[in-house]
Amino acid sequence: xxLPLLHQPPELSFMSQILSDVISTVEFNQTGEFLATGDxxxxxxxxxxxxxxxxxxxxxxxxxxxxxxxxxxxxxEERINKIRWLPLHNPxxxxxxxxxxxxxxxxxxxxDKRAEGYNLRxxxxxxxxxxxxxxxxxxxxxxxxxxxxxSPRRVFANAHAYHINSISVNSDxxxxxxxxxxxxxxxxLNITDRSFNIVDLKPENMEDLSExxxxxxxxxxxxxxxxxxxxxxTTRLCDMRASALCDQHAKLFEEAVDPSHRSFxxxxxxxxxxxxxxxxxxxxxxxxxxxxxxxxxxMENKPVETYQVHDYLxxxxxxxxxxxxxxxxxxCAWNGTDSVIMTGAYNNYFRMFDRASxxxxxxxxxxxxxxxxxxxxxxxxxxxxxxxxxxxxxDSLDFRKKILHTAWxxxxxxxxxxxxxxxxxxxxxxxxxxxxxxxxxxxxxxxxQTQPNPPTY
Numbered sequence: 001x002x003l004p005l006l007h008q009p010p011e012l013s014f015m016s017q018i019l020s021d022v023i024s025t026v027e028f029n030q031t032g033e034f035l036a037t038g039d040x041x042x043x044x045x046x047x048x049x050x051x052x053x054x055x056x057x058x059x060x061x062x063x064x065x066x067x068x069x070x071x072x073x074x075x076x077e078e079r080i081n082k083i084r085w086l087p088l089h090n091p092x093x094x095x096x097x098x099x100x101x102x103x104x105x106x107x108x109x110x111x112d113k114r115a116e117g118y119n120l121r122x123x124x125x126x127x128x129x130x131x132x133x134x135x136x137x138x139x140x141x142x143x144x145x146x147x148x149x150x151s152p153r154r155v156f157a158n159a160h161a162y163h164i165n166s167i168s169v170n171s172d173x174x175x176x177x178x179x180x181x182x183x184x185x186x187x188x189l190n191i192t193d194r195s196f197n198i199v200d201l202k203p204e205n206m207e208d209l210s211e212x213x214x215x216x217x218x219x220x221x222x223x224x225x226x227x228x229x230x231x232x233x234t235t236r237l238c239d240m241r242a243s244a245l246c247d248q249h250a251k252l253f254e255e256a257v258d259p260s261h262r263s264f265x266x267x268x269x270x271x272x273x274x275x276x277x278x279x280x281x282x283x284x285x286x287x288x289x290x291x292x293x294x295x296x297x298x299m300e301n302k303p304v305e306t307y308q309v310h311d312y313l314x315x316x317x318x319x320x321x322x323x324x325x326x327x328x329x330x331x332c333a334w335n336g337t338d339s340v341i342m343t344g345a346y347n348n349y350f351r352m353f354d355r356a357s358x359x360x361x362x363x364x365x366x367x368x369x370x371x372x373x374x375x376x377x378x379x380x381x382x383x384x385x386x387x388x389x390x391x392x393x394x395d396s397l398d399f400r401k402k403i404l405h406t407a408w409x410x411x412x413x414x415x416x417x418x419x420x421x422x423x424x425x426x427x428x429x430x431x432x433x434x435x436x437x438x439x440x441x442x443x444x445x446x447x448x449q450t451q452p453n454p455p456t457y
Contacts (some may be wrong), residue, residue: 023418025405029085029093032409034058035416036095037423038080042066044097044150046108047425055425059108061150064099076101082167084176086189094153096176100163103178105154105189113141159185159195166216172223179216182209184228184246198246199228199238214272214329221281225250233270235286237297253284253295255302265317265326273329278338279410285341287332290314292343292353307353307360310345312383312394325399333408333415344403347392348419349379365403365417365424376426 020041027036035047035055042065048058067076079099086094092109117139122128162180169176177198178185184199199216203209216228226246229235235253238246257266269289276285283304284295290311293303309330313320320326325346332343341353348366353359362379369376382391405418413428 018421021421023405023421023423024080025083026407026416026418026423027083027085027095028407028409028416029095030087030410032411032414034085034093035407035425036083036085037416037418038063038083038097039421040077040079042078042080042099044080044083044095044106046093053427059148059150061106063097063104063106064102067101069101081164084167084169086169087173089173096167096169098164098167098178101157101160103156103164103167103187104152105156106150107153108148108150111147111149112144114144115139116142154189154192156187156192156195159187165214166228168217168226170218170223171221175223177216177218177226179213179228181212184213184216184226186240196244198226198240198244200245200247201230215275217275217277219281220277220279227275227277227284229272229275229286231271232267233272233288235272235275235284235295237284251297251300253286253300253303255293263317265321268321268326269317274331276332276334278334279336280338283338285332285334287330287343289326289328289330292332292341294341294355305355307341307351309343309351310381312381313346315383316394320399323399325402328402328404330403331405333406335408335413336411342406342408342415344406344417346399346402347381347397348401348403349381350403350406350417365419365422365426366401367422370424 020039022040023037024040025038028034029036033049037045037047039045042063044061044063045057046059047055049055063080064078066078068074069076077100081098081100084096086096092107095106095108097104097106116123117137119133119136120128120130156178160178160180160183162182164178164180166179167176174189176187176189178187178195179199182200182202183197185195186198187195199213201211201213211230211232214229214231216226219225219227224240225237226240227235227237233254236249237251237253239250240246242248242250257270272286272288274287277283278285282297284297286293286295290313291309292307294305296304317326330344332341334341339355341355342350344350345362347364349362349364352361352363362381363376364379377390380388380391381394381397383394386393401419403417403419407416409415415426417424417426
């Protein structure tokens with residue numbers, strides 16, 4: 001207070017710069033050759049996998065800028081909420097990036113030649129005096145240094161009254177959905193001035209509002225199916241063939257809760273923060289605050305598998321509520337064969353669960369343990385007395401360090417972990433005969449090691 005608007009203290013400027021570098025989304029493309037990240041500063045950074053297996057920066061561009069809605073006196077942050085790649089159909093790459101209000105379709109392409117010898121323009125691109133043009137020549141293409149260009153091809157705006165939390169590309173490669181707290185819209189990738197509202201949970205009287213949409217996703221193979229989850233812990237499967245407005249779901253996935261176990265925090269911790277279809281399309285993976293659950297699309301009444309992520313936090317829900325940590329939204333991911341599940345936790349830990357052996361492992365992504373070619377060691381959080389020196393007490397967990405955003409390579413055992421403003425890329429260690437370790441989590445968990453010189457912001 002009292003400081004001129006144009007002069008902020010250096011420490012405030014430094015803190016705002018750090019906050020703008022915090023990664024807010026991570027996404028591999030369909031082949032795994034490219035990895036895109038978005039941050040709170042509205043930037044998109046794309047990494048490309050080199051022949052030797054390392055990921056290096058391929059392109060960086062500013063996708064969104066801060067805006068202000070003067071009608072609602074609302075500041076619109078530039079933060080990138082989601083990135084989704086479009087299927088590859090030509091040498092150029094296309095991706096959707098969204099902040100709270102606006103979705104943009106970006107084209108990322110390479111150029112290694114330039115045209116020279118125009119008849120009506122000089123070398124600097126300025127129009128020539130036509131009286132000086134006495135001969136005609138054929139322009140030629142000359143080699144040049146490789147240039148990666150990112151250009152916005154479409155801008156989809158003014159369709160959401162609330163903050164966009166999800167975008168998902170349909171398997172028909174022509175449409176995609178965008179979801180906010182109360183509505184889901186269906187877009188055509190070639191039409192920017194209109195969309196179809198397919199789900200609307202807004203009541204006539206907002207005082208009757210009982211739930212909000214938290215995440216939505218299309219089925220990977222059937223273009224008429226989509227799933228969305230809500231703050232009440234339910235996940236709905238909708239069939240767009242039934243009606244244009246999908247307010248009536250085809251299936252409702254909900255686990256019954258024992259009334260005797262209900263508490264003030266029950267509804268908060270049951271809110272679904274992420275939902276992912278398996279690559280096969282048979283299962284749904286949902287993440288709430290304390291667990292990840294696998295649902296069979298043919299069985300609605302209960303999940304077929306439940307994995308506790310950090311059940312040891314049940315005794316600390318009160319303090320987590322006071323610090324707002326209980327509202328953190330953790331993402332989840334399948335591996336390429338749908339046999340292993342990954343999700344994040346606190347203290348820069350992330351968990352992996354093997355569905356076949358039912359074994360799990362806790363690993364850490366931090367600068368202290370991620371050295372060059374370092375092999376990650378399993379971590380263990382204990383509630384009582386430590387059994388090993390490497391054990392971490394639940395009372396010493398740092399809740400400011402959290403793994404919210406994760407991604408798994410679609411074909412290989414390579415994972416990307418976002419921890420604050422750091423991006424960690426891990427791969428399973430090669431065995432002496434040159435083969436990868438099995439992805440199965442056995443009694444001796446697979447050796448995940450960092451990529452040499454992991455890229456950081």
